Structures are given as structure tokens and as C-alpha cells.
Amino acid sequence: MFGKPAQGSNNGAEPRRRSASDVARIEGGGLVQIIVTSLSPMTYSLFLNDQAVPQIDIESLSLDIETPEQSGSGSAIVRATLSRYITSVTGQKTMQRTELFPSTLELVALGRRISITCSRADSLDGLYISLGLKPDGTSGEVEGAAALRILLTEGILDAKLTWVDGETEDLLPQ
Numbered sequence: 001m002f003g004k005p006a007q008g009s010n011n012g013a014e015p016r017r018r019s020a021s022d023v024a025r026i027e028g029g030g031l032v033q034i035i036v037t038s039l040s041p042m043t044y045s046l047f048l049n050d051q052a053v054p055q056i057d058i059e060s061l062s063l064d065i066e067t068p069e070q071s072g073s074g075s076a077i078v079r080a081t082l083s084r085y086i087t088s089v090t091g092q093k094t095m096q097r098t099e100l101f102p103s104t105l106e107l108v109a110l111g112r113r114i115s116i117t118c119s120r121a122d123s124l125d126g127l128y129i130s131l132g133l134k135p136d137g138t139s140g141e142v143e144g145a146a147a148l149r150i151l152l153t154e155g156i157l158d159a160k161l162t163w164v165d166g167e168t169e170d171l172l173p174q
Contacts, residue, residue: 067145
């Protein structure tokens with residue numbers, strides 16, 4: 001047996017446990033997954049809470065995280081935006097921008113993995129950035145970052161991490 005035993009008392013009766021299928025649900029902003037399979041031509045799959053978004057409908061996905069010192073505004077910037085074309089009831093395509101946070105956003109490209117979990121939009125509280133994937137299933141948690149920027153658009157894939165000392169690294173060297 002694994003996992004923690006249920007805690008508490010219910011007059012000697014076992015507390016009612018939520019079903020595992022309910023616990024496994026994606027709730028709220030949920031999960032954004034981007035898997036890049038080719039750079040030339042740019043080919044990728046994007047999923048919002050397990051629903052595929054056709055690449056042809058995507059204008060861009062941008063992520064911008066900046067500490068107050070980096071933003072220069074005195075407050076942090078924590079934003080991930082998906083710009084895509086949707087078909088209106090008249091059949092015309094219109095641009096729709098969707099803010100993706102709070103959620104977990106995972107980008108897999110060029111043999112690398114970048115995972116950002118943001119539990120509160122526009123706040124560094126509850127923000128976790130992890131890189132890579134080790135054989136044991138863990139990843140490296142980022143500490144000491146000042147900014148992270150990701151841009152995915154037709155023909156462009158860019159991800160840069162800036163450390164508090166000012167050094168900027170390309171997370172997806174091509």
C-alpha cells in the first residue's frame with residue numbers, strides 16, 4: 001500500500017473518500033501543453049485541458065514573467081496569453097485572446113521541457129518554474145530567476161530565462 005492513510009475521525013467510521021476519478025479532474029485554468037515536433041516548418045500541438053487547438057487557428061502564445069525589479073513598474077508581471085482565431089456564428093474568423101494563468105503550462109521542444117505552474121494570475125506567489133525531466137521523473141526547480149519569456153508564433157519559437165544577476169540564457173538553443 002502507498003500514499004497517506006486518511007486522517008480524522010467520524011465516530012469510528014472511515015471518512016468518505018473522494019473517488020480517484022474526481023480527484024484526477026483538471027479544474028480551473030487547468031493545463032496547457034505545447035509539444036513542438038518540428039522547427040522547419042514549425043509544427044506543434046497545443047492542448048487546453050486535453051482539448052486540441054488546431055495550429056492553423058493559433059496566432060501566438062506568449063508568456064512573460066518578470067520580478068518587480070525587471071518590470072520597472074514596482075509590481076511583478078505574470079502573464080501567459082493565447083491569441084487565436086475563432087469562427088463566429090456568421091462564419092468570420094475573429095481574434096480572441098485568452099489569459100492562461102492560473103494554470104500549469106508545459107512546453108516540450110528540442111529535447112527540452114519547461115514547466116510553469118502559476119496558481120495566482122499576476123502574482124509571484126504560487127509560481128513554480130521547473131526545467132528538464134530526469135530519469136526518476138523529477139525536474140530541476142528554478143531559483144534565482146528575474147524573468148522568463150516564451151514566444152511561439154508562426155516560424156518563431158523563443159524561450160529566454162534571465163537570472164537575478166542579469167545573465168540571460170536561451171532555453172531552446174537551435
